[in-house]
Structure formats: C-alpha cells, structure tokens
Amino acid sequence: MSELQLWFSMATGLKVVENLKRNFFNAIYFETASEAASYISDQISPGMRVAFGGSMTVRKLDIREKANLKGAILIDHGNPDLNEEQRLDVMRQELTSDLFISSTNAVTLDGKLVNADGYGNRVAAMIFGPKRVIIVTGINKVVENEEAAFKRIELLAGPMNMKRLNRETPCTSDAICHDCKSVSRGCRAYTILRKRPAYTPMDVIIVGETMGL
Ligand code: SF4
Numbered sequence: 187m188s189e190l191q192l193w194f195s196m197a198t199g200l201k202v203v204e205n206l207k208r209n210f211f212n213a214i215y216f217e218t219a220s221e222a223a224s225y226i227s228d229q230i231s232p233g234m235r236v237a238f239g240g241s242m243t244v245r246k247l248d249i250r251e252k253a254n255l256k257g258a259i260l261i262d263h264g265n266p267d268l269n270e271e272q273r274l275d276v277m278r279q280e281l282t283s284d285l286f287i288s289s290t291n292a293v294t295l296d297g298k299l300v301n302a303d304g305y306g307n308r309v310a311a312m313i314f315g316p317k318r319v320i321i322v323t324g325i326n327k328v329v330e331n332e333e334a335a336f337k338r339i340e341l342l343a344g345p346m347n348m349k350r351l352n353r354e355t356p357c358t359s360d361a362i363c364h365d366c367k368s369v370s371r372g373c374r375a376y377t378i379l380r381k382r383p384a385y386t387p388m389d390v391i392i393v394g395e396t397m398g399l
Pocket residue numbers: 339340344345348355356357358362363364365366367368370371372373
C-alpha cells in the first residue's frame with residue numbers, strides 16, 4: 187500500500203472510530219489485518235464459547251484456527267460436516283455464546299453499522315444474546331451515510347454474496363440487484379445500529395486494508 191493510501195485509510199478509519207465511540211461502541215483502528223487478528227485472539231480464553239457470523243473478513247483473519255489453538259469451544263454453523271437440522275441448532279447456540287465475531291456489510295462515516303441478512307442469525311447476534319460481540323471490517327466498507335450503506339449492499343455486497351453462496355437469484359446473472367422475489371433471496375432482514383445496543387458490549391474494529399465483500 188502506498189504512503190498516500192496509508193494516510194487516507196488512517197484518516198478515514200480514525201474519523202469512523204471517533205464517531206463509533208460517540209455512538210457507544212468500543213471502536214479501534216488497526217493498520218493491518220494481522221494486528222486486528224492478534225487483538226481478537228487476545229480476547230479469547232480457554233473454555234470460552236466463541237461463535238462466528240458468516241463472514242469472509244473473519245475467515246481471512248484465521249480466527250477460528252487461533253481460537254481453537256487457545257482452547258476455546260467453537261460454535262460455528264459454517265462447519266461443512268453439519269446437516270441442515272444441526273446447522274440451525276448451532277445458529278441458535280451462537281445467540282448465547284460468550285463471544286460472537288462477525289463483520290458488517292457497511293459502516294458509515296458517522297459511526298453506524300448497516301447490514302442485510304438472509305436468516306437473521308448474524309444481525310440478531312449483533313443486537314442481543316452473546317455476552318460480547320466483536321465486529322471487524324476493512325476500510326473498503328466505510329461509506330458516507332445510511333443511504334450509501336444500502337446502496338453498497340444493493341450494488342456490491344448483495345450480488346457478490348449471492349454469487350459466493352451459489353444462489354439462484356437474478357443478481358448472480360448480471361451483478362445487479364433486482365429487489366427480487368426469489369425464494370433464494372439472501373437480503374431479507376435489514377438492520378441499522380445507530381447506537382450500540384444497551385446490553386451488548388461491542389468492539390468495532392476498523393482495519394486499514396481491503397477485506398471481505
Ligand atoms: S437480486 Fe435479490 S438476492 Fe440479489 S441482491 Fe437483490 S434482493 Fe438480494
């Protein structure tokens with residue numbers, strides 16, 4: 187990354203952190219993904235029940251492997267060995283985990299988290315249930331405001347995630363959101379966290395690198 191890009195990411199990231207703090211989130215900026223991964227790993231202790239929202243960003247940080255090495259109990263509906271019934275059961279367990287780790291579809295410059303979710307498990311866990319939540323996001327997901335956040339979901343995150351999940355939705359043909367009526371539609375529960383939910387301690391980590399969709 188060039189000096190100029192580093193400067194821009196840090197200036198933007200610090201502005202978002204400042205505004206997230208005003209909205210009662212515990213916000214932190216890290217220049218690199220590896221610094222963010224170390225911080226998250228340090229929050230995990232042996233026997234802790236650690237759960238994950240479906241997230242390319244979290245996958246990139248190798249948190250599952252780090253949590254496993256630290257002796258945490260992993261609650262992960264992304265485990266490919268689970269059948270459908272087991273997956274749903276694990277999703278319910280994730281809602282009462284000690285630590286829930288996920289990303290967000292967008293974070294606004296004024297410090298709000300905006301998401302669209304298919305099952306609702308990810309956004310539900312971000313709001314209430316887990317004893318603590320860590321949200322980690324790349325600088326590429328910073329947008330100007332709520333309107334831009336929903337545009338990001340419509341123009342980028344929605345179609346890209348549907349393609350990644352191999353869904354039969356119109357956006358996987360032409361990369362354009364059609365606000366579809368497909369039974370495979372993945373954009374169903376839309377949430378905005380304008381302030382940190384009162385009973386959910388939450389770290390929001392902004393990383394000065396491009397991460398996730
Ligand atoms: S076309 Fe449907 S599934 Fe695809 S992004 Fe739009 S609402 Fe979501």
